[in-house]
Amino acid sequence: MGILISQATEENLRKLVHEIRKTPSDVEATFPKGEHRNLRKILLHMHEKTESWNRNCTISAKSEGSYLNKGISSAINGEKDALHFLKLSVYTSLIEYNIKEITPDDELIETQKQIETEVEKSTSEELRITIRNFPAKVLTNIVRSNDYRSFLNFSDLKAEADEAIDQSNKFLKETKEQLKNIESRTRVTHEKTNFIKLTEGFKSLHESKKEDLAKTKAFLIALGVLVLIPPTLGFLHTSFDIKSILDLNTEIFSRSLPLISIEIILIYFFRIVLSNHQSLKAEILQLSLRTTLCEFIQDYAKNSKDMKENDQSALEKFEAVIFSGIASNPEKIPNTFDGLDQILRIAKSIKSGG
16 A cells, blocks of 8 residues: 655655745745645645654555655646646545544544635636546545445444343353352352361260270170179178178178178279269260250351340240250269278277277
């Protein structure tokens, strides 16, 4: 694609503008100020806005570019036909410039109107026809251009763009909802996982305590049987009459002292194991409670918050029952050393009597 004002044309234009701004008689004769004021004005604007003229005057560059350079050169050299070439190229370029420029200069618009009036009075048939037909030529070229076709398809392109935007917004909205659901499920799963781990820990400890309870119970039964063996053996292997028992015969007690000692020791351990057995049962009960609490503690925390906002005392009794500690009554469990001092006093009296 050619340009209206080439490097050579620009150099000649610079020289011509320099001459235009002078007032010697020789320049006045070739390029009079008063008669061709509009032409001078356009040339000065071309010199100042060369890049803008090259950008807008693409059609003029093809048809009138060579005429512009030739006309400027002729004007500089003072040739007779200089004004004809200049008018033809400059006037057509001005028409295209004003049509295509996004923010046209008001002064140039007014200049174009004056030129159109001037051309109608011109004796040059070629100049009149060219100026009349050139706007249609510019518009035809614009209509056939790809840019204009894109403009005609703007409504279709806009509809496609709007549809694409709507689909994107719909997709983003659905994706946002899905992400919220995933976040909610992930949070619930995470919380449930924490409580599941806690529940598993309680269950594991619960099973361990149940095994200890079973062992303790078996040991307790064994000790209970052993506690009965010494008195049974004493009654089976000792012969004495009712009188001897009433007289507290020391010989009988002396022979029975080892059995009595073993009986005391067995009773002592029996009571220890019994106390341990009761403690394990209390611990298992506590673990069972905590395992049960883990199954509903999450929903309870949410519901209790909502209920307490309305009535702070609504859950006090419930919490007092659920979260209070559970333990076996220690008064119902025999103390390990209960009655042991009485047994020791009996043994001492037997020993001193012997």
